[in-house]
Amino acid sequence: MVKTILKQFGIPEERVWFRFISASEGKLFGETVQQMVDALKKLGPNPLKMQWEI
Amino acid sequence: MKNMSLKFTGQNPGTALLSFFRALLTEKAVDSLLVPQEVTSKNSVVSTLVKEADRIAAVAPLAPVSLANAARHVSDLTFTDPEEKIGVVLRPCEARALVELVKLNQASLDHLLLIGVDCLGTFNPTDYSRMAGKNLLTQDVWINQAAKGENIGTGNVTIRHCCRTCDQIVPENVDLTIGWVGLNEQFVISMPDEIASMLKENLALEEIEMPAERLTLIARLKENRAAEKERVFHEFDRKFDNIEALTAELATCLRCQNCRRACPLCFCRQCVFEGPVFDHEPEKYIKWASRKGIIEMPTDTVLFHLTRLNHMGMSCIGCGQCESACPSELPISIIFRAVGKKVQDLFDYIPGKDREEKLPLTTYKEVELEPR
Ligand code: SF4
Numbered sequence A: 001m002v003k004t005i006l007k008q009f010g011i012p013e014e015r016v017w018f019r020f021i022s023a024s025e026g027k028l029f030g031e032t033v034q035q036m037v038d039a040l041k042k043l044g045p046n047p048l049k050m051q052w053e054i
Numbered sequence B: 001m002k003n004m005s006l007k008f009t010g011q012n013p014g015t016a017l018l019s020f021f022r023a024l025l026t027e028k029a030v031d032s033l034l035v036p037q038e039v040t041s042k043n044s045v046v047s048t049l050v051k052e053a054d055r056i057a058a059v060a061p062l063a064p065v066s067l068a069n070a071a072r073h074v075s076d077l078t079f080t081d082p083e084e085k086i087g088v089v090l091r092p093c094e095a096r097a098l099v100e101l102v103k104l105n106q107a108s109l110d111h112l113l114l115i116g117v118d119c120l121g122t123f124n125p126t127d128y129s130r131m132a133g134k135n136l137l138t139q140d141v142w143i144n145q146a147a148k149g150e151n152i153g154t155g156n157v158t159i160r161h162c163c164r165t166c167d168q169i170v171p172e173n174v175d176l177t178i179g180w181v182g183l184n185e186q187f188v189i190s191m192p193d194e195i196a197s198m199l200k201e202n203l204a205l206e207e208i209e210m211p212a213e214r215l216t217l218i219a220r221l222k223e224n225r226a227a228e229k230e231r232v233f234h235e236f237d238r239k240f241d242n243i244e245a246l247t248a249e250l251a252t253c254l255r256c257q258n259c260r261r262a263c264p265l266c267f268c269r270q271c272v273f274e275g276p277v278f279d280h281e282p283e284k285y286i287k288w289a290s291r292k293g294i295i296e297m298p299t300d301t302v303l304f305h306l307t308r309l310n311h312m313g314m315s316c317i318g319c320g321q322c323e324s325a326c327p328s329e330l331p332i333s334i335i336f337r338a339v340g341k342k343v344q345d346l347f348d349y350i351p352g353k354d355r356e357e358k359l360p361l362t363t364y365k366e367v368e369l370e371p372r
């Protein structure tokens, strides 16, 4: 749903991540966050960064 | 169900309507009525809750103006048991909103008689009062003018653009329907058999077949409006395919939240945008301004709309109340309807359509957990 809304306005879906991680899977959580950070670094800053009417 | 004809040859349609609503109370079909009535100045029409049959002299449920979505009032009247039978008058978009509110546990249909009315659209409240003040537009003028489906407007003032793209006209999910579109000097009221026998003598009702002209006209109007809706949604899709276009359009949003307060589906007692989450510390604003060199105040306007879309887009029934309430006249009903439609399509969900169908976010299928 969130992705559908953002996609309408040209925000690529790679910027939003949904993962199901149970409370006992600490390691998986850490790894996922790391992957996410790496992917977002590759995507670069949000296009909205310089807009002021936000 | 029976189709009963209520003739108004030689008298004002409003007078016939008045006798119908009076009879509902005097024949005890209902104990009270939630029905729109003209205010004393005659400049507009508001919802009233009526107990006494002689207090509905200004009844005007067909006047083309709607200050609020009545499903909201129904929620106020039924969130606990009202302990009496209430007849509530609803336009198509109000009946749809009520279906959604029932699914969201904000209203109950247990003690209601739902009285639907045909609707060809409403004017912006300010346009309506201006015209009503000059006697250019009243319920009677409108019924005589619009029943043929033409001249939907007065001079260059037309119905709200949300209504121009609404293809419903006849309400669904109601117990009784007051039909006037495509008819001449009569209303055709579709009602349950027991109510027909209660009212028949008092009102000299006559059972008839639904006139074919009515059905043909409604089918034609629906087709035209569906095409217009398609066109407007398509245009929206093209124009707003990037966040810069949305930000530019919403630049004059004051985040006054009138749109949210007017929306019948935004039922939360406390919106996240009214709590501490968006009361930022002064240094945060300064930090943002230093980073970009300039920021607009108030901040978070686009985020406000994206959040609201995410919270209630699934249930947006397209009444346009958000837009009528906006001091900046922003086209938010189109944004909500067009994006809402995309979210609804994900789950093949049509809000306001089916009382039995569960809200997509309250059910869960195992496949939804599989990675995609
Ligand atoms: S009513 Fe208009 S100005 Fe106020 S918050 Fe909604 S969109 Fe913004």
Ligand code: SF4
Pocket: B262, B263, B264, B265, B266, B315, B316, B317, B318, B319, B320, B321, B322, B323, B332, B333, B336, B337
């Ligand atoms: S978002 Fe606007 S059009 Fe949709 S239900 Fe709410 S008030 Fe009506």
